[in-house]
Amino acid sequence: MRRVRRLALQYGLVVLAALLLNFVLPRLAAGDPIDYLMPPESSPLVTPEQREAILASYDLDGSNTEQFVTYIKNLTSGDLGVSIRTGQPVRDVVVGRLGWSVLLVGVAVAASTVVGVLLGFAAGWRRGTKRDIVLLSGVLAVDALPAFFVGLMLLLTFSVKLDWFPVYGAVAAADISGWARVTDVARRLVLPASTLVLAGAGSIFVASRSALVSELGEDYVFMARAKGLNDRAVRRHAQRNALLPVSTAVLLGFSTLVGAATVVETVFSYPGLGSLAFDSVLARDYPVLQGVFLLLALIAIGANFLNDLLYPRLDPRVKDIG
Amino acid sequence: MKSRTTALFAVLFVLLAGTVSVSAQEDETVSLTIGLHAAEKNFNPLIRPMAQPLTHDLTNLVYDTLFWSQASESPEGFLATGAESSDDARTWTITLREGVKWHDGEAFTADDVAFTFQFISDLGGPSRYGHHVTDYPTFVSAEVVDDFTVVLNFEDPIPTFKFLPGGDLPILPEHIWSQIDEPLTYATELPIGTGPFEMVEYVPDTSYRLVANEDYFLGDVTVDELIMPVVRNAQAAWAGLESGELDFVTRNVPSNLIDGMRDNPDLEIIEGSRLQSVYLMFNTRRPILNDATVRRAISMSLDLDVFVNLVEGGLARPGNDTWTHPDSAWAHPTGGHVFDVAAANTMLDDAGYTMGDDGVRVSPDGDRLEWTLYVNSFAPPQIRSGELVAEQVAAIGVAVTVESLDPAAISSLRRPGPDGPPNIDMFINTFEAHAHADPDALLFFFHSPGDIGVGGFFSGLADPEFDALAVAATELSAEERVAVGNVAVQEKLAELMPAVTLFYPDGRWAYRPAAYDGWVSDPGHGVFNKKSFIASYVDAARAAEDPPVADEAADTEDAPATEEASATEDAPTTDDAPTTEDAPADAETSSDDGNSGLLLAVAGAAVVLAGGAFFVRRKNARAGTVQD
Numbered sequence: 001m002r003r004v005r006r007l008a009l010q011y012g013l014v015v016l017a018a019l020l021l022n023f024v025l026p027r028l029a030a031g032d033p034i035d036y037l038m039p040p041e042s043s044p045l046v047t048p049e050q051r052e053a054i055l056a057s058y059d060l061d062g063s064n065t066e067q068f069v070t071y072i073k074n075l076t077s078g079d080l081g082v083s084i085r086t087g088q089p090v091r092d093v094v095v096g097r098l099g100w101s102v103l104l105v106g107v108a109v110a111a112s113t114v115v116g117v118l119l120g121f122a123a124g125w126r127r128g129t130k131r132d133i134v135l136l137s138g139v140l141a142v143d144a145l146p147a148f149f150v151g152l153m154l155l156l157t158f159s160v161k162l163d164w165f166p167v168y169g170a171v172a173a174a175d176i177s178g179w180a181r182v183t184d185v186a187r188r189l190v191l192p193a194s195t196l197v198l199a200g201a202g203s204i205f206v207a208s209r210s211a212l213v214s215e216l217g218e219d220y221v222f223m224a225r226a227k228g229l230n231d232r233a234v235r236r237h238a239q240r241n242a243l244l245p246v247s248t249a250v251l252l253g254f255s256t257l258v259g260a261a262t263v264v265e266t267v268f269s270y271p272g273l274g275s276l277a278f279d280s281v282l283a284r285d286y287p288v289l290q291g292v293f294l295l296l297a298l299i300a301i302g303a304n305f306l307n308d309l310l311y312p313r314l315d316p317r318v319k320d321i322g
Numbered sequence: 323m324k325s326r327t328t329a330l331f332a333v334l335f336v337l338l339a340g341t342v343s344v345s346a347q348e349d350e351t352v353s354l355t356i357g358l359h360a361a362e363k364n365f366n367p368l369i370r371p372m373a374q375p376l377t378h379d380l381t382n383l384v385y386d387t388l389f390w391s392q393a394s395e396s397p398e399g400f401l402a403t404g405a406e407s408s409d410d411a412r413t414w415t416i417t418l419r420e421g422v423k424w425h426d427g428e429a430f431t432a433d434d435v436a437f438t439f440q441f442i443s444d445l446g447g448p449s450r451y452g453h454h455v456t457d458y459p460t461f462v463s464a465e466v467v468d469d470f471t472v473v474l475n476f477e478d479p480i481p482t483f484k485f486l487p488g489g490d491l492p493i494l495p496e497h498i499w500s501q502i503d504e505p506l507t508y509a510t511e512l513p514i515g516t517g518p519f520e521m522v523e524y525v526p527d528t529s530y531r532l533v534a535n536e537d538y539f540l541g542d543v544t545v546d547e548l549i550m551p552v553v554r555n556a557q558a559a560w561a562g563l564e565s566g567e568l569d570f571v572t573r574n575v576p577s578n579l580i581d582g583m584r585d586n587p588d589l590e591i592i593e594g595s596r597l598q599s600v601y602l603m604f605n606t607r608r609p610i611l612n613d614a615t616v617r618r619a620i621s622m623s624l625d626l627d628v629f630v631n632l633v634e635g636g637l638a639r640p641g642n643d644t645w646t647h648p649d650s651a652w653a654h655p656t657g658g659h660v661f662d663v664a665a666a667n668t669m670l671d672d673a674g675y676t677m678g679d680d681g682v683r684v685s686p687d688g689d690r691l692e693w694t695l696y697v698n699s700f701a702p703p704q705i706r707s708g709e710l711v712a713e714q715v716a717a718i719g720v721a722v723t724v725e726s727l728d729p730a731a732i733s734s735l736r737r738p739g740p741d742g743p744p745n746i747d748m749f750i751n752t753f754e755a756h757a758h759a760d761p762d763a764l765l766f767f768f769h770s771p772g773d774i775g776v777g778g779f780f781s782g783l784a785d786p787e788f789d790a791l792a793v794a795a796t797e798l799s800a801e802e803r804v805a806v807g808n809v810a811v812q813e814k815l816a817e818l819m820p821a822v823t824l825f826y827p828d829g830r831w832a833y834r835p836a837a838y839d840g841w842v843s844d845p846g847h848g849v850f851n852k853k854s855f856i857a858s859y860v861d862a863a864r865a866a867e868d869p870p871v872a873d874e875a876a877d878t879e880d881a882p883a884t885e886e887a888s889a890t891e892d893a894p895t896t897d898d899a900p901t902t903e904d905a906p907a908d909a910e911t912s913s914d915d916g917n918s919g920l921l922l923a924v925a926g927a928a929v930v931l932a933g934g935a936f937f938v939r940r941k942n943a944r945a946g947t948v949q950d
Binding site: 087169 | 369507508510525527531549554557559565729736
């Protein structure tokens with residue numbers, strides 16, 4: 001219990017640091033929201049009073065310190081401000097996009113875990129064989145390709161040449177509902193999710209493979225073989241223990257995938273948090289950027305926290321060290 | 323294990339394949355899917371964020387103007403049926419069309435027109451249309467005479483009222499906008515207009531759905547439904563057009579794709595004018611750049627045909643030193659560009675700029691002729707133009723470094739500081755139709771910084787002679803301006819050279835004729851404009867013999883005017899002319915790689931993998947090892 005409290009304290013500090021960074025980083029870029037709202041042709045016609053009034057309507061008037069205080073104050077009451085680009089409350093904008101991101105990244109994490117672990121164990125079990133080397137070099141080669149490139153390649157192959165999947169969006173803009181909507185969403189999910197799987201399975205593959213390899217070198221495996229256990233039984237024992245480090249790789253890989261999702265969402269015009277962040281950076285939409293980064297930071301921190309909490313349960317040996 | 327893996331993949335594959343089955347249901351309604359390159363909020367006409375295509379063609383699907391359009395030779399009545407000016411052109415009496423209804427069923431009346439002018443005037447400069455009523459000419463008041471007559475009073479003469487603001491400023495419903503607290507940021511509700519389409523669904527940043535206005539005052543609307551997803555990635559948009567998922571894309575077809583699209587039997591290319599220009603602007607408040615001789619010499623060192631060929635693949639026209647687009651009603655009769663490196667060098671020598679040892683000239687004060695040129699990092703044509711400028715000005719001993727930044731950063735650099743001019747040397751940007759259609763554009767952009775115009779954000783040019791000429795021109799009738807007034811202003815501008823127009827890009831769009839082929843090219847608005855959906859214009863364009871698939875920029879005489887409404891209207895239906903979008907915030911990838919680059923890369927990767935496999939195989943065979 002003490003461990004949990006200490007962890008919570010540590011993570012609390014990290015969240016505070018994240019809040020400050022989220023506030024400062026968007027403001028470091030040249031230009032401000034007025035440069036987006038009022039392009040050069042009109043901005044000379046904006047009087048200083050009008051400028052202040054517009055900024056005030058977004059709670060962006062006053063010095064940076066004042067803005068930060070207002071931001072934190074509003075945050076405690078759950079108010080994230082209003083988007084400069086869309087005029088909606090940031091909470092609505094972010095929540096509206098979150099669903100698509102959870103779907104996309106969730107499916108991608110699940111699929112890349114399955115693919116990565118299966119292939120990793122298959123390679124690790126027969127380390128040094130042809131199969132291992134082909135898998136290892138193949139997976140690493142794919143993993144090294146940039147996500148936007150993989151995305152475009154899939155798009156050109158499966159959408160343009162084969163005409164199997166749509167090229168944009170999470171759901172058709174047309175008025176559809178029911179089962180048609182479900183299949184439409186699924187079809188539009190395939191390419192972006194596959195891109196993320198190709199981008200994300202590599203690290204899980206490597207983690208599973210090396211975990212299994214090191215387990216296979218353990219004394220208990222030697223013992224098991226000496227006892228005459230068959231391959232199947234040996235493999236079952238070793239794989240179970242090898243899953244421990246893999247769980248860490250999955251949770252950490254989650255954050256990487258969120259980053260990759262920004263690129264993939266832009267390629268496929270997928271309305272998730274990544275493309276929202278991209279558009280908001282261009283518009284200097286500070287309130288949305290603060291909201292998105294805060295949420296992403298919380299997710300990443302949460303994943304780590306979960307991992308820290310989960311690990312002692314998965315592996316009792318860690319308790320003593322912690 | 324092996325069998326289990328196989329089974330798992332089989333299940334995954336079946337799941338995926340199951341979702342592939344397409345359910346295409348076809349009914350009577352004509353529904354078009356249009357890939358937009360950027361979102362325009364809820365079409366709030368007052369906002370002009372950078373990502374918004376500046377001609378507001380989307381807005382004009384839902385809203386109407388009194389006349390249409392700003393860029394035609396003679397605007398025809400839309401919401402207005404006529405407009406009479408007083409002798410001094412300061413007072414205009416507008417007669418309005420009767421029986422027009424807003425999308426919510428309320429009647430359109432003179433109150434709405436009076437309200438719109440007063441409302442935008444009260445808001446002041448910041449709105450998109452603010453300069454029409456607050457800057458020059460200045461709106462004074464509106465009087466409602468009866469339900470369908472309104473009198474507008476201006477402080478200055480405004481002989482060109484029918485063009486601007488008449489042909490540009492959208493009329494807003496008083497019963498809606500009088501209730502809106504913060505109109506400049508209002509962006510969440512569905513808009514109510516009088517236009518041919520009514521917006522029924524809006525997913526911010528993602529998509530729009532518009533349905534035809536059954537009661538449109540200009541008659542039938544040819545398309546029942548417009549589904550308009552925002553497809554940010556240019557490659558994805560072209561892919562969607564080729565696969566049939568999209569019927570039209572609002573982007574200009576890049577020159578590297580145009581041949582492939584012409585060969586595709588499912589696609590057609592239509593050309594049209596959007597009156598755009600790509601220009602290089604000098605900050606004339608900088609030392610040395612404040613010398614017109616230096617600016618003229620730089621202009622003379624630029625071979626604009628090279629820009630046309632290398633940046634636009636030949637699908638553009640070289641810029642005129644007289645600035646205004648050759649297809650604009652206000653263009654200089656001859657235009658032309660002086661390209662003469664030797665003369666430029668002589669000019670600089672004579673002015674005392676001596677060539678340094680490193681090939682860069684030095685001013686009499688000892689300063690190097692060395693500057694930074696900013697270009698929009700999301701607009702490849704601008705980046706390439708910047709590189710060409712840097713390359714060509716080297717021939718006259720000028721050193722230019724190109725730097726690309728995102729649009730908001732460039733805007734902030736262009737903003738004058740509290741105590742002085744902005745800290746920028748020069749930049750490249752694109753002007754949309756409005757800058758060429760507005761007869762007062764030159765006054766607006768190049769008048770000395772101060773009460774009139776926005777010169778401070780552009781070159782900061784301060785030349786009393788130019789100011790006097792430009793102000794005098796505003797008092798002339800449209801005919802006098804074409805013949806004399808604007809000619810003098812443009813010639814003065816060419817002499818002062820605060821900016822170099824590099825080229826006027828051609829407009830070309832691709833569409834699927836099987837889905838819809840009623841596209842009408844409207845000068846200054848391209849083909850994605852409301853006329854493409856109004857039956858009378860569509861029929862007239864179809865009747866005008868060879869439909870708008872003109873391949874060659876032949877200056878054919880204008881297609882016969884349609885029977886609709888007032889005299890002239892949209893003269894050239896099949897038009898050569900320029901355009902190109904490049905909305906700043908859209909990562910246009912018109913780079914030359916495209917599909918072939920991808921295929922090459924894939925082939926390369928395959929070769930590498932195959933090589934690796936072969937190597938591993940040989941190694942294993944030699945070692946003869948099989949573990950386990």
